[in-house]
Amino acid sequence: MAVDSVQVNSSVGLDGNSYTSSISNDELTNEDFLQLLLTELEYQDPTKPMDSQAMLDSQLQMSTIDANLKMSESMDALRASYAQTNLATSASMIDRVIENGEMSEDGTPKQFVVSSVESQNGDIYLVSHQITGVDEETGQYIVSTEQSAINFDNVSKIF
Secondary structure (H helix, E strand, O other): OOOOOOEEEEEEOOOOOEEEEEEEOOOOOHHHHHHHHHHHHHHOOOOOOOOHHHHHHHHHHHHHHHHHHHHHHHHHHHHHHHHHHHHHHHHOOOOOEEEEEEEOOOOOEEEEEEEEEEEEOOEEEEEEEEEEEEOOOOOOEEEEEEEEEEEHHHOOEEO
8 A cells, every 4th residue: 555645634533432534645546445345344433334425436536546547548648659650750761851940041942851750758859951052963952061950840841
């Protein structure tokens, strides 16, 4: 049971016994909650059992916690899948010409040749070199020696 930083509030009943009135800890798991509920049921006064509405409320809370945990796990899986899809898509851009919306001094869009792909903190970057001209004999691009890391999400055109 996760017991770090658990805050327990107790009160004394008319019979002189101490009862737990509230427990707060954002790190309690669904299993911890179930264990607390079962312990409460075990030690309750048999002449004054927990009312059925309180039991249903507790079960609803457990179901809500479980549903939220499953949704969080699904979102993590979806995020990982999306990142892998972006990485695969961006890898297909190697040796392709792209534009990112930047303009050169003569007012034409800057074009870049993608040389590799990097993933940094979940973001995909296309490592590229700006095209500075075309070799008239071979038809190959002349590129700058300076590398640019262009965020995959900022690519405006692909050639």
